[in-house]
Amino acid sequence: xxxxxxxxxxxxxxxxxxxxxxxxxxxxxxxxxxxxxxxxxxxxxxxxxxxxxxxxxxxxxxxxxxxxxxxxxxxxxxxxxxxxxxxxxxxxxxxxxxxxxxxxxxxxxxxxxxxxxxxxxxxxxxxxxxxxxxxxxxxxxxxxxxxxxxxxxxxxxxxxxxxxxxxxxxxxxxxxxxxxxxxxxxxxxxxxxxxxxxxxxxxxxxxxxxxxxxxxxxxxxxxxxxxxxxxxxxxxxxxxxxxxxxxxxxxxxxxxxxxxxxxxxxxx
Amino acid sequence: xxxxxxxxxxxxxxxxxxxxxxxxxxxxxxxxxxxxxxxxxxxxxxxxxxxxxxxxxxxxxxxxxxxxxxxxxxxxxxxxxxxxxxxxxxxxxxxxxxxxxxxxxxxxxxxxxxxxxxxxxxxxxxxxxxxxxxxxxxxxxxxxxxxxxxxxxxxxxxxxxxxxxxxxxxxxxxxxxxxxxxxxxxxxxxxxxxxxxxxxxxxxxxxxxxxxxxxxxxxxxxxxxxxxxxxxxxxxxxxxxxxxxxxxxxxxxxxxxxxxxxxxxxxxxxxxxxxxxxxxxxxxxxxxxxxxxxxxxxxxxxxxxxxxxxxxx
Numbered sequence: 001x002x003x004x005x006x007x008x009x010x011x012x013x014x015x016x017x018x019x020x021x022x023x024x025x026x027x028x029x030x031x032x033x034x035x036x037x038x039x040x041x042x043x044x045x046x047x048x049x050x051x052x053x054x055x056x057x058x059x060x061x062x063x064x065x066x067x068x069x070x071x072x073x074x075x076x077x078x079x080x081x082x083x084x085x086x087x088x089x090x091x092x093x094x095x096x097x098x099x100x101x102x103x104x105x106x107x108x109x110x111x112x113x114x115x116x117x118x119x120x121x122x123x124x125x126x127x128x129x130x131x132x133x134x135x136x137x138x139x140x141x142x143x144x145x146x147x148x149x150x151x152x153x154x155x156x157x158x159x160x161x162x163x164x165x166x167x168x169x170x171x172x173x174x175x176x177x178x179x180x181x182x183x184x185x186x187x188x189x190x191x192x193x194x195x196x197x198x199x200x201x202x203x204x205x206x207x208x209x210x211x212x213x214x215x216x217x218x219x220x221x222x223x224x225x226x227x228x229x230x231x232x233x234x235x236x237x238x239x240x241x242x243x244x245x246x247x248x249x250x251x252x253x254x255x256x257x258x259x260x261x262x263x264x265x266x267x268x
Numbered sequence: 269x270x271x272x273x274x275x276x277x278x279x280x281x282x283x284x285x286x287x288x289x290x291x292x293x294x295x296x297x298x299x300x301x302x303x304x305x306x307x308x309x310x311x312x313x314x315x316x317x318x319x320x321x322x323x324x325x326x327x328x329x330x331x332x333x334x335x336x337x338x339x340x341x342x343x344x345x346x347x348x349x350x351x352x353x354x355x356x357x358x359x360x361x362x363x364x365x366x367x368x369x370x371x372x373x374x375x376x377x378x379x380x381x382x383x384x385x386x387x388x389x390x391x392x393x394x395x396x397x398x399x400x401x402x403x404x405x406x407x408x409x410x411x412x413x414x415x416x417x418x419x420x421x422x423x424x425x426x427x428x429x430x431x432x433x434x435x436x437x438x439x440x441x442x443x444x445x446x447x448x449x450x451x452x453x454x455x456x457x458x459x460x461x462x463x464x465x466x467x468x469x470x471x472x473x474x475x476x477x478x479x480x481x482x483x484x485x486x487x488x489x490x491x492x493x494x495x496x497x498x499x500x501x502x503x504x505x506x507x508x509x510x511x512x513x514x515x516x517x518x519x520x521x522x523x524x525x526x527x528x529x530x531x532x533x534x535x536x537x538x539x540x541x542x543x544x545x546x547x548x549x550x551x552x553x554x555x556x557x558x559x560x561x562x563x564x565x566x567x568x569x570x571x572x573x574x575x576x577x578x579x580x581x
Contacts, residue, residue, distance in 0.1 A: 110286040113561045115519035118553060122294060125541040125549050202411050206523045209413055210538055229417060229527070233425045243414045251409035258405070 007262060011255025018249050022072045025065030033062040033219045042235045052237040054228065060238060064245050067221040070214055071249070074135055075200035081139030082196060086146025087189075091177050093147065094154025105151070108144035116141045117203050124212045131214050138203055142196055149192045153185040187264040194257030198250045205246050221246050269576070273569060280565045287561055288340065291554040292333050295546050345551035350543045355551045359533065364437065365448075366532035369521045372445070372452035373459070374514065381460040385467025385506075390494065392472055400464070407461035412520045416454035416527035423450060434529040451528040455520040459513055466509055470502040477501075504574045511567030515560040 037057035045052040051060035093101040111119075116138065123137030157163060158181070166176050207213035208222025216223055221242045228238035311319075320326050327335070339346070345355035388397045410418075424432040435447040474480065475498060483493045522534030529535075533552055540548040 106283075106286065110283060110290055113283065113287045113557045113564070114290070114553065115515055115556065115560065117519050117522065118556055121522075121537065121541055122549060122553055125544065125546070126294065198409075205411060206413060210523060210526055212538070212541060225414065225417060229420075232417070232421050236421060239417055239421070243417065246411060246414060247409050250411070251406065254409050255405065 005259070005263070007255050008259025011252055011257075011259050014248060014252030015256055018068070018245075018252050021065065021245075022068045025067075025069040029059075029062035029065050031059040031062045033066045034058065034217070042231070045237050051241040052235065054224075054235065054238045055231050060224075060241050063219040063224060064221065064241050067219040067224055067242060068245050068249065070131075070218055070220045071201055071204050071208075071222075071246075074131065074138075074204045074214075075197055077135045078138040078142055078200040078204075079193065079196055081135070082142025082146050083193065085139075085143045087150050089143065090147040090150025090152075091154055091182070094151035095158055095173070095177050095181070097155075101151075105148070108147055111141070111144045112148075114141075116199065117206055120203060120207060121210075121212060124207070129212055129215065131218070134204065134207060134213060138200060142200070146192065146196065149188065150185065153188050154181060157181045157184055187260060191257050191261050194253050194260070197253050198257075201246070201249055201253075269572070272572060276565060276568055276572075280561065283561050284558060287557040288337055288554055289333060291550060291557060292336055293329075294553075295550045296329060296332065340551075340554065346547040348540075348545055348548050350540070350545040350548075355547050358548065359536065359551065362531060362533045362536050365530055366518075366521055366525070366534065368437075368445070368448055369452055369455070369525065369530060369532060370514070370517045372448055373455040373517050373521065374510075376452055376456035377460045377463060377510070377513065377517075380456065381463035381467065382506075384460070385464040386471065386494075386499075388464060388468040389471035389475070389502075392468070397468075404461045404464055407457050408465075410458060412454050412458055413523045413527050415457055416451060416524045419450050419454055420527065432528075434531060436531065447528075448530070451521070451524045451530055454524045454527065455517055459516060459520070463506065463509065463513070467502065467506050470505050471498055474498045474502045504571065507574060508567040508571045511563050511570060514563040515556075518556055518559060 035058065037053070040049065040053040040057040040059075041055060043049050043053035043057070049059050049061060051064060054060055054063070089104060093104050114122075119141050120134065120137045124133060127133040127137070154177075163176060163180060166180050171180070204213060204220075205222035205225075208220040209226045211223070211226060213222055214220050224242040225239060225246075228235070228242070231238055336346075343356055345359070347353065348355050348358050351358055384400060388400050391397045420432055423429040430447055430450060435443045437444045471494075480493055480498060483497050488496070521532065522537060524530075525532045525534035526538060536548065537552050539545075540552075
């Protein structure tokens, strides 16, 4: 039990640091993230530029601050879309069952057969690039996995005695779903949310890296990595710091998920 | 058993029809016809009509789906807008590189994760397990393409084990495989971390079962119980997980191919997305979805074969 708490503590601390880092990036960066400076090209990490400078002399620290914001905003928006719709669909399917449930779940299976990055790439091919297209594409793709997770939990809960007695007392179905059953599914949903968050961060970073993510004028961690690759030998810090930010973001939330699962003894 | 597998096969066919339908529809509701993208804005009405007829764009949707499906299963994926050659001919040389990468990655996952997972379970709670658990958590947090860049830096630029330039199979099989080993590692390491975790949990779960206690009480040694009794049962979830991992290996390789400049399916996919070359994108999407559905089917059948209790329900 002690080791599980350790996951949660370290994960929560790391997540808090990364959240603070991102929020800071929304309000303040030491330099203008897009300002070029010929004198600072390939500048080594120093007190003036803690993460060094890139091939255009832009401050990597400022760009990593703002890039984390871009990544996190997209991941959060994707989670909200996937979670809200997944919750509604999963709860209704799991609670009522029947033919509609079977049809919806078949459809979810079919959508899940397309790997999410692949489908997001297709959506970008069809809709064009840009922040909102990525959010819409990834958001829709996250619905089936959440729906399946929520449905499974509702299936387990719906025949429990507390649901039966609530029904006998004449509680409405909607109230049973959202007030009685939903709170009991939180641990599993929370663990699913941490996995979903990491998948969203990974998808956004991969797409920006491939050059089909947000527009190149917006700093993003994935695009920084793709730009930096040509200067890997000359300026390894250009690669190292954006990579570190991505890894720490994923690690922190991953540890929280692990901690929650350990604490409550649920399997993902 | 046979009846249950037959049911699965029917379900498989249904799912395959559904995913191909989705792949088809996605590219049929494109805002703006491909006509404009191919012929440009100055095309005459007669040119447009001829193009639409040649591409079959004037038929109703369901007829186009059946026609497309019929051609698709016979290996005719249409013509690329951009390269002016059949999509099948364009993809064929790229499929080899991607399959090599995926196969190497899969082999690496098996070779890395099964001994490590067993090691973790054998020494659960003591230091090898603790060290590996921390490493595991770290490895899971590194995206494949970031790991790829790291491997590139360490092994190509610092240690000079390979030149950071794609070696096609035409340059010799061994040099090609040696080069592909590094992208395969980038794909395999994060997935191995998950497999180690799963195997460890699965073995520990089995060790708490009654049959293990019985085996011990009959005087079996710890390793004989582990190898002779526990392993077979503990492998069931791992094998099904590995079958499903193939899908993730394929997506992982799309991005990692780009890191290492491998001329594979991922590369041509990204190029074609940039060019709005829909027939190529559509063929790749449909093919990947078919592979994924088949892997899920395989995973399901393997599960039933390895654990006959499932059919008792």
